[in-house]
Amino acid sequence: MSAHPFATTLDPGSSRANHTGAWRVERPVYAHGLPPCAAACPAGEAVRDWLYTAEDGSYETAWRRLMRDNPLPAVMGRVCYHPCETACNRGQLDQVVGINAVERFLGDEAIRRGWTVPRGAEPTGRRVLVVGSGPAGLSAAYQLALRGHAVTVREAAAKLGGMLRYGIPRYRLPREVLDAEIARIAALGVRFETQSCVDDLDAALREGGFDAAFLGVGAQAGKNAYVPAGDSAHVLDALTVLAAAEDRWPLRLGRRVAIYGGGNTAMDAARTARRLGATDAVVVYRRTRERMPAHESELEEALAEGVSVRWLSTIAHADRGLIAVERMELDESGFPQPTGRFETLEADTLVLALGQSADLGWLAGAAGVGVGDGVIDVDADLATGRPGVYAGGDAVAGPERTATGAIGQGAAAARRIDRYLSAVAGEQRDVPRQQPSAETPVPFGRLNTWYYSDAPAMLRPQLDAARRVDTFAEVVQGLTEHNALYEARRCLSCGNCFGCDNCYGVCPDNAITKLGFDADGQPRYAIDLEYCKGCGLCAAECPAAAIEMVPEPARDEPADRTEHRDAALQDVGP
Amino acid sequence: MTEITHRTASGVKFYQVGSLAVGNRLLPREQRAAQADPQRANTMISGHRACQGCGEVLGARYVLDAAMRATEGKLVVVNATGCLEVVSTPFPESAWRVPWLHSLFGNAPAVASGVAAALKAQGHEEIRVLGQAGDGGTVDIGMGVLSGMCERNDDVLFVCYDNEAYMNTGVQRSGATPAAARTATTPVAPGHPGNRFGQGKDVPAIAMAHRIPYVATASVADLRDLEAKVERAMQFTGARYLHVLVPCPLGWAAPSSQTIRLARLATQCGLFPLFEAEHGELVSVTPIRQQVPVDEYLRAQGRFAHLFADQAAGGRPDLVARIQAEADRNIRVYGLGGQP
Numbered sequence: 024m025s026a027h028p029f030a031t032t033l034d035p036g037s038s039r040a041n042h043t044g045a046w047r048v049e050r051p052v053y054a055h056g057l058p059p060c061a062a063a064c065p066a067g068e069a070v071r072d073w074l075y076t077a078e079d080g081s082y083e084t085a086w087r088r089l090m091r092d093n094p095l096p097a098v099m100g101r102v103c104y105h106p107c108e109t110a111c112n113r114g115q116l117d118q119v120v121g122i123n124a125v126e127r128f129l130g131d132e133a134i135r136r137g138w139t140v141p142r143g144a145e146p147t148g149r150r151v152l153v154v155g156s157g158p159a160g161l162s163a164a165y166q167l168a169l170r171g172h173a174v175t176v177r178e179a180a181a182k183l184g185g186m187l188r189y190g191i192p193r194y195r196l197p198r199e200v201l202d203a204e205i206a207r208i209a210a211l212g213v214r215f216e217t218q219s220c221v222d223d224l225d226a227a228l229r230e231g232g233f234d235a236a237f238l239g240v241g242a243q244a245g246k247n248a249y250v251p252a253g254d255s256a257h258v259l260d261a262l263t264v265l266a267a268a269e270d271r272w273p274l275r276l277g278r279r280v281a282i283y284g285g286g287n288t289a290m291d292a293a294r295t296a297r298r299l300g301a302t303d304a305v306v307v308y309r310r311t312r313e314r315m316p317a318h319e320s321e322l323e324e325a326l327a328e329g330v331s332v333r334w335l336s337t338i339a340h341a342d343r344g345l346i347a348v349e350r351m352e353l354d355e356s357g358f359p360q361p362t363g364r365f366e367t368l369e370a371d372t373l374v375l376a377l378g379q380s381a382d383l384g385w386l387a388g389a390a391g392v393g394v395g396d397g398v399i400d401v402d403a404d405l406a407t408g409r410p411g412v413y414a415g416g417d418a419v420a421g422p423e424r425t426a427t428g429a430i431g432q433g434a435a436a437a438r439r440i441d442r443y444l445s446a447v448a449g450e451q452r453d454v455p456r457q458q459p460s461a462e463t464p465v466p467f468g469r470l471n472t473w474y475y476s477d478a479p480a481m482l483r484p485q486l487d488a489a490r491r492v493d494t495f496a497e498v499v500q501g502l503t504e505h506n507a508l509y510e511a512r513r514c515l516s517c518g519n520c521f522g523c524d525n526c527y528g529v530c531p532d533n534a535i536t537k538l539g540f541d542a543d544g545q546p547r548y549a550i551d552l553e554y555c556k557g558c559g560l561c562a563a564e565c566p567a568a569a570i571e572m573v574p575e576p577a578r579d580e581p582a583d584r585t586e587h588r589d590a591a592l593q594d595v596g597p
Numbered sequence: 598m599t600e601i602t603h604r605t606a607s608g609v610k611f612y613q614v615g616s617l618a619v620g621n622r623l624l625p626r627e628q629r630a631a632q633a634d635p636q637r638a639n640t641m642i643s644g645h646r647a648c649q650g651c652g653e654v655l656g657a658r659y660v661l662d663a664a665m666r667a668t669e670g671k672l673v674v675v676n677a678t679g680c681l682e683v684v685s686t687p688f689p690e691s692a693w694r695v696p697w698l699h700s701l702f703g704n705a706p707a708v709a710s711g712v713a714a715a716l717k718a719q720g721h722e723e724i725r726v727l728g729q730a731g732d733g734g735t736v737d738i739g740m741g742v743l744s745g746m747c748e749r750n751d752d753v754l755f756v757c758y759d760n761e762a763y764m765n766t767g768v769q770r771s772g773a774t775p776a777a778a779r780t781a782t783t784p785v786a787p788g789h790p791g792n793r794f795g796q797g798k799d800v801p802a803i804a805m806a807h808r809i810p811y812v813a814t815a816s817v818a819d820l821r822d823l824e825a826k827v828e829r830a831m832q833f834t835g836a837r838y839l840h841v842l843v844p845c846p847l848g849w850a851a852p853s854s855q856t857i858r859l860a861r862l863a864t865q866c867g868l869f870p871l872f873e874a875e876h877g878e879l880v881s882v883t884p885i886r887q888q889v890p891v892d893e894y895l896r897a898q899g900r901f902a903h904l905f906a907d908q909a910a911g912g913r914p915d916l917v918a919r920i921q922a923e924a925d926r927n928i929r930v931y932g933l934g935g936q937p
Contacts, residue, residue, distance in 0.1 A: 038644035038685065038692035046649065078613065079623055473861065473887070476615035512613040512623070521613070524620025528632040528820060529857055531655040533643045537635045546622065554643035558650035558846075559854030566614060572854075 039554075043532060047557035049572040051526075051550055056518020056568060059464035060122060063110035065428035066099070066162075067435070068092045070107050070122055071519055076544060077125060077511040078521075083138055084544070085511075086129045090140055093430050094165035095158065095204045097134055098187060100127025101196050101499070103427045104318050112467040112517050118480040121502070121510045128507035134203045142211055144171035149444045152177065152233040154221045157185020158426040159239030159416025161208055162433030163440075167237075168211040170441045175231060176213060179220035181270070185241050186417070187426060189266050190288065192295050193495045224389035224412075234447070235411040235440045238392075238399060239433060242379040242417035242424065250283070250375070253342035261292040261376035268295050268495070277371020279303040281346055283338050284376030285310065290321040292374050293330040297492045305368060306332040309351050309359045324498060327488045339365060341373045381418040396420065405436040411443055465518035469568035474523065478513050481506040520569040522546030526561035535561065616821045630820050631666045632658075638665035638694065640674075645692035647684040650853025652843035652860065653758045656817045657681055657729065660756050660841065661695060663827035668725045673712055674698070677705035677730030677739060680765040681758060703738040705730050710742075710751040717752075725831065728755040732773035733763045736800050740772075743838075747807035750835040754827075757800060757838075760845035768848040772798045775868070776923075777916050778900045780848070785903045790913055801874075804838035808877035815871060816842040818860035822871060822883050829873065842869050850899020862894035867924035870931040885933045891921045 027034075060070035068089060077085035089096050103123055111119035132138075149172045153160045156178040164174045182188055184201050209215055221227045228236060245260035252258055257275075261282070267274040280296040282289050285308035293304040306325075308315060311334050315322065326332075333348060337359070340347040346368040351359035380397045391409030393400035399407060399414040406413050415432030417424045484500045491498055502510060526548060527535045534555035538547040550561075562570040614621055620633025631637055640661035647654040664672055673696045676682050682699050685692040700708045709728030716724050728746075730739055735757035746753055762780050763769040770780045776794040779785045783792040804812045810833040815823035823841065830837045844859040846852065851859060863869040864883070868891060871883035895901040895917065906912045928934050 033689035035691060036689040038642060038646075038690045040690060041644040041646065043644055043646070474614045474617045476613065476617065514613070522620070522622040523614050523618035524629070524633040525618050528619030528630065529655065531647060531651050531658075531856075532645070533639055533641075533658075540622075551643065556649040556853075558856075559852070560650055560856060563854040564857050566618060 042553045043556050044534075044551075044553045047552070047555060048575050049557045049559065050552060050555065050575050051557070051559070051561050051570050052573050053520060053548065053550075054518065054569055054571045056465040056469075057462065058517040058519065059110035059112055060107035060120075060517075062464040063106040064431075065106065065425060066093045066431040068107075071514065071516055073129070074120070074122065074125065074511045074514040075516060075519070075521055077129065077508070078514070079544075080508065081544070082129055082132050083136075086133050086138060087140075089126065089129060092434060094140075094162060094208055095130075095187075095430065096126050097130025097200045098158075098196060098204055099427060099430070100124070100130045100501075101200070101497075102187070102191055104425060106427075110464065112465070112470060113513060113515050115467045116472050116475065116515070117477065120513045120515075121480050121483070124481070124483050124502045125507050125511050128502050128504070130204070131200075131501055132504075134200065139207060139210060140169070142171065143169045146173065147171040147444065147448075149173065149235070149448075150175070150231065150233045151440060151444075152221075152227060152231055152236040153239060154224075154227075154236065155179075155185055155239040155241055155416070155418075156183040156205075156215065156217075157239055157241045157416060157429060158187055159241070159418075159429035159433040159436075160185065160237065161205065162430040163237040163239060163413075163415065163437045164213045164433075165208045165211065166434045166437030167440060168208070168213050170437070172441070172444065174213045175233070176215045177219040177221050177227070178215065178217045181218055183215055183217060185239075186243075189243075189269055190262065190291070191426075192265060192268060192291050192298075194294070194298070194491065194498050195291075197497050222385045224386065224392065235444055236413070237433070237436050237440060238386075238407070238412065238414040238418060239416040239429070240381060240383070240418045241429075242381045244380050244382045245375060246378040246380055248283075248375065248377045250338055250373070251340045252373075253340075255343035256341040257343070257372045258341060259372060259374050261288045261374050262379065264292050264295055264299075264374055268299060274299065275372075276301050279370045280305070280372045280374060281338075281368055281370035282306045282374045282376055284308065284378070285315045285317055286376060286378065287317045287321050288379070289376035290317045290325045290330070292376050294325050294328055296372075296374065297328055297330060298495055303370075304330045305370070306330060307336045307338055307346075307348060307368070308332060308334060309337045310357075311335060311353065314357065324485075328492050329488075333368070335359065336366075337361070338373070341370075344369060344371060346370050346373060379417070383418065404439050405432060406439065411440070411447075413440055465568050470515060470517060471564060471566050471568075472515070474525065474564075474566040475515060478509070480513065481510050516567045516569075518568055520546050520548075520565075521567060523566060525564045525566065526570060529560045529564045530555075531558065531560065532556055619820055631663050631824050632820060638662045638670070640665060640695045641685065641692050642694055643692075644690070645685050646687065647680070648845075648847050648853070650846045650856045651680075651684070652817050652845060652856045653681055653731065653760055654684065655856070656758045656823075656841045656843040659817065659820060659823055660729075660827055660839065661727070663824040664725070664727055664754070664831060665695065667828050667831035671724045672696070673716070673724060673726050675700070675705050675709040675712060675726065675728045677728075677734030678702035679731035679734050679763075680760070681729065681731060683765050702734055704742055705734060706739055706746040706753070706755055707742040709753040709755065710746050710749065713752045722752075726753045728753050730755075730757060731764070732757060732759040732761060733771045735759075736772040736798050740798075740800075744803070744807070747804060747809045747836045747838070750809060752834050752836070754830050754837040754839060757840045758843045759840060760843050760848060762845070762848045764845050764848045772796075773800070775920075777904060777913075777920065779850075779903065780900070790903060790916055791900070794916075794919060801838065801840045801872075804840075805874045805877050807836070809836040809838065810834070810876060811837040812840075812874040813838075813872065814840045814842070814869070816860040816864050816869060817844070818857045818864060819871060819883065826873060848900065850902070851897055855897060859894070859897060862889060862897065865889050866891045866894045867928040867933055868894065868920070870927045870933055872931055879931070882931045882933060885928070888928075888934070891924050892917060895920065 058071040073088040105123040280301040335351040413436040416429035813826040
C-alpha cells in the first residue's frame with residue numbers, strides 16, 4: 024500500500040522548508056557609514072577607500088582612487104596637516120593610522136613608476152582660465168582637464184606652484200616632487216604660462232576667448248602690523264625670506280634673527296634662517312605654547328633644529344641690533360595683556376610672520392566680482408557674482424587656510440564650472456561623485472575593536488637634526504613599502520565592510536552568503552531573509568560597524584505567516 | 598610535567614584583523630578559518646528551530662564543519678537528546694547534512710562507541726565518529742556511559758556544548774550551572790541567591806583523569822582556537838573530549854546579539870579557561886588577551902541580575918567577590934595571564 028517502511032508516513036524532509044525569517048522583528052542591512060577620516064579631509068578624499076585598496080598591495084589602483092580627488096598626493100603626503108589623522112578612530116585604540124605617510128608613499132611610488140592619468144572625457148571645446156598655479160589653481164585645472172575642457176593657467180611668478188613653492192621650504196617639500204606632480208597635470212593638456220600676471224580680468228577673458236574662469240590667486244602679501252622701528256632696523260617679511268631661499272638670491276640676515284609671529288610661516292622662516300646661516304633664531308610670540316597656531320609637529324621640528332621661542336612676548340620697538348620685548352600675561356579670557364615689563368633681545372634682523380592677505384586690487388574693475396574684507400566674495404558654490412567666474416583657496420575666506428583646503432575648493436569649483444559650462448551648452452551632466460550614506464562620522468564606540476590586531480604606528484624616519492640646520496635636504500623621510508603596507512592595514516575601515524567574513528561565520532542560521540568582490544574590489548555578501556531570524560549577531564560582531572539592524576517593515580500578518588508555514592509543510596509532504 | 602606552551606592570537610606578519618576575525622581577504626586561503634570557506638560543509642543548515650542567536654547551533658556547526666574538513670567528509674555523528682536534537686529534527690525535517698543518529702538522552706557516548714565498533718568490524722576505520730550532547734546529556738545524564746567510553750578508549754570524539762542548564766525544557770539547573778545563576782529550579786528568593794556555591798562537576802578535569810589521549814575546552818568566541826582543537830583531536834585515535842562553551846540567550850537572559858560577546862567575556866574574565874591536555878596532562882593554554890573583571894561578564898546576563906540589585910534590594914557584592922576569586926584561581930592555576 025505504501026512505499027514507506029513500517030510506521031513511516033513521510034519522506035525525509037529538509038529544515039529549509041521552515042522559513043524562519045518570519046520570526047524576525049529587526050533585519051540586518053549592510054551600511055556605508057562615513058569614516059571620520061573622509062569626513063575630516065578638506066580635499067574630500069575617500070581616505071578609507073584608497074587605504075582599503077592599498078592593503079592588498081594594489082598601490083596603483085589605490086593611487087588612482089586617491090587621484091580622483093587630489094592630483095598632488097606626493098606633495099600633500101608631505102605638507103598636509105592631516106586632519107584625517109586627528110579624526111582617526113584608531114587614536115582611541117592605540118595610535119592613529121599614519122594616513123599621510125601612506126599617501127606620500129603612494130605619491131612617491133607613482134612618480135617613481137611614472138604612472139599617469141588618462142583624460143577622462145572627449146574634448147568639449149570649452150576654454151577655462153585659471154588664475155594662479157597654487158594648490159587651488161592646480162586642483163581646478165586638473166579636474167577641468169579631466170572633464171575635457173581646455174585649461175590655461177596663468178601664473179604671475181617665474182615658477183609654478185604658488186605657496187607650495189614660495190611658502191613651503193624645500194626641506195619640507197623637495198622641488199622635484201612638486202615639479203613631477205605639476206608635469207603630470209601639464210601632460211593632461213593643461214597650458215601653463217608663467218610670468219603672466221593677470222591685471223585685467225575682463226581683458227584676459229575676452230582676449231583668450233575663455234568661457235569660464237577660476238581665481239586661485241592665494242594670499243601672497245605679508246600682513247603689516249605696526250612695529251615701531253628705528254631707521255636703521257633691518258626688518259623683513261617672512262615670505263621674502265622664504266622666496267629668497269627658493270630663488271637663491273642673496274639675503275643678509277646676520278647671525279641673530281628674531282621672528283615675530285606664532286604660525287607655521289613663522290616656524291618655516293625661523294628654520295630657513297637657521298639654514299641660511301643664522302646661529303640664533305628666536306621666535307617671539309605673544310601667547311603660550313598651547314595657544315600657538317603653528318602645528319605641534321612644526322614646532323617640535325623647529326625646536327629640534329635649535330630654534331628657540333620667547334612665549335608671552337610682544338615686540339615694542341626694533342632698532343639696529345636690538346629689539347625691545349614686552350612681557351605679556353594672559354587674562355581670564357586667554358587674551359594677552361601687557362605687563363609693562365620690558366626686556367631686550369639682540370637681533371640683526373627682525374622677520375615679520377604675522378599672517379598673509381590676498382592682493383585683490385586688480386579685481387577692482389572686474390564687473391560682478393565682489394571683494395570684501397580682503398577676500399573674494401563667493402557663495403556656497405564658490406561662485407562670484409559674475410556668471411562663470413569662480414574662486415577658491417586662500418583668496419576666499421575659509422575656517423583655516425591650508426593647501427589641502429585649497430585643493431578641495433579647487434576641485435569643488437571645477438565641478439561647478441563643469442556644470443555651468445554644460446548648462447550653457449544645454450547639456451545635462453551628472454557629476455559622478457560617491458556620497459556616503461551617513462552624515463555624521465562613525466564614532467569609535469560603534470566599532471567592535473576586539474577583532475583588530477594590536478599594532479602601534481610606524482614612525483617616519485627623520486633626518487638627524489645636526490644635519491638639518493645647514494642643508495635644505497628633506498627632513499622627514501618616507502616609509503618603506505613594507506611599513507606603508509603595515510600602516511595601511513592598521514585602518515579600522517570605520518563604517519565600511521572590509522571582507523573579514525565575520526557576518527558569514529557567526530550567523531547561526533546560515534543566512535549569509537559570500538558573493539566575492541565587486542568590480543571596485545569591495546567585498547559583497549547577501550542576507551537570505553527567508554531564514555535570517557534577526558538575532559543581530561552579525562551586526563554585533565562586525566568589527567567595522569558596517570551592518571545596521573533596522574526595524575522589520577510591517578507586513579500583512581498573521582495570515583501570511585500561517586500560509587507560509589502550510590506551504591512549507593506541503594513541500595515535504597507525501 | 599610537560600612544558601606548557603602558549604597559543605598566540607596572531608603571528609609575526611600583520612593582517613589588519615590577523616586571525617581574530619573569521620576570514621581575512623589578506624591571508625592565504627589555507628590560513629583562513631574553515632568557517633570563512635564559501636564551500637564549507639555547512640553540516641547544520643538554515644530552517645532549524647533554534648532560538649535567535651543560539652550559541653549551541655553555532656558551536657555545533659563550527660565543530661562539525663571543522664571535523665568534516667579534518668576527516669575529508671568521512672564522519673558519523675551521534676546526538677543525545679537536548680536542544681540541539683529538538684531544534685534540528687522535528688519530524689520529518691532535518692537540518693543535518695551529515696550521517697546523524699539520535700537514540701536517547703543518556704546514552705549518546707555508548708551509541709557512539711557502538712557505531713565506532715561497528716565501523717571497525719566492517720573495516721571502515723577511516724570513518725570517524727563524533728558524539729555530541731548538551732551539558733545535561735554530558736555532565737548529568739550521560740556521565741556514566743561517557744566515563745565508560747573514556748575508560749575503554751573507544752575511538753570517539755565526544756563534544757559537550759555547554760550552555761550551563763537544561764534549556765529546552767525550561768532552564769532547569771544542571772551539574773554545569775555556575776554558582777549564583779538563577780534557573781527555574783534554583784530561583785532567587787530571600788536567602789537563596791540562585792544556584793549554590795561548591796556544587797557541580799568539572800567534566801574536562803574528569804575526562805583528563807581518565808588519561809585519554811586528548812581533552813580540550815573551546816568557546817564560540819574563539820573560532821580559530823576551536824577549529825585548531827577539533828583538527829588536533831582528529832589526529833588522535835581513541836577517546837577524546839571537547840568541552841565548548843555556548844551561551845544561551847534564553848537561559849542566560851541576554852539579548853540574542855550578545856551570544857559571542859558573552860562567550861568572549863567568559864574566557865577573558867578567567868571563568869572559562871581555554872586549554873588542551875594530552876594523556877591527562879595540560880599541554881597548552883590560550884592566554885587572556887584583554888582581561889576583564891567578572892563583574893562585566895555577570896552584569897551582561899539577567900540570570901545574575903540579583904547580584905547587582907541595589908543594596909537595599911539585596912545586591913550581593915560578596916558573591917561577586919567569590920566568583921571573582923574563582924576566576925583568579927583559574928588564571929593562576931592555568932597560567933592564563935601569560936602575555937608579558
